[in-house]
Amino acid sequence: MRPCFGRINARIEELRLLGDVPSGLIRITTSKTAARTILWPVVDKLVTDYPEIQIEISTETRLTDITEDRFDAGIRMGEFVAPDMIAVKIGPPVRLAAVAAPGYFRNRPIPEHPDDLDHHLCLTMRYAPHARPYDWEFEKDGEEIVKKVSGPFIFNDSDMVIEAAKEGHGICMVTEPDVIDSIRDGSLRRVLADWCPPFDGFHLFYSGRRQVSSAMRLLIDRLRYRE
Structure with a gap:
């Protein structure tokens, strides 16, 4: 039972740091590769842990303007992230x-x-x-x-x-x-x-001009790549 208590304690700590119960819709545009290999393993568990969170995943190759298309965040290779966006590394180097x-x-x-x-x-x-x-x-x-x-x-x-x-x-x-x-x-x-040497891999990016919800902060934390 000890591992179970550990997960409960981790969840309590998440909620304490977030300040409220994460909820609401998060709209994400991403490549199919990132959706399959990085995003899905995280959100699959996230919506189970927090049933009030809803995730919309739009997979496409074109470089979407997340502000114009009203996405909360995008996932792309680091080189394709605009300099005015906040970027968080979510995966290892890629070749x-x-x-x-x-x-x-x-x-x-x-x-x-x-x-x-x-x-x-x-x-x-x-x-x-x-x-x-x-x-x-x-x-x-x-x-x-x-x-x-x-x-x-x-x-x-x-x-x-x-x-x-x-x-x-x-x-x-x-x-x-x-x-x-x-x-x-x-x-x-x-x-x-x-x-073909390794280069900077996938990043989640979002506008610093938008308020970040507790659900979004939770997603960012769970996706963040830790070497």
């Missing part, structure tokens, strides 16, 4: 992964340097309707390379770009958690791994 179907390389050389991508079909992503397709960034031994790549498809959804890669249409570049299982089972082959 990108350039992958393609093994069959794609049957009659093509394996790229060993980012410049080799000039001779390959690349499946790109556009993160906002009026933005240009995202450039691919590489780094190795202090050398940084930004590649403008192109190919038969431009997507705004990571699931679609991965599916196109599996069908042999070209190389795509996504976050490692999105394709780690496919790399392990052999349906996708990773290339240029030594050019």
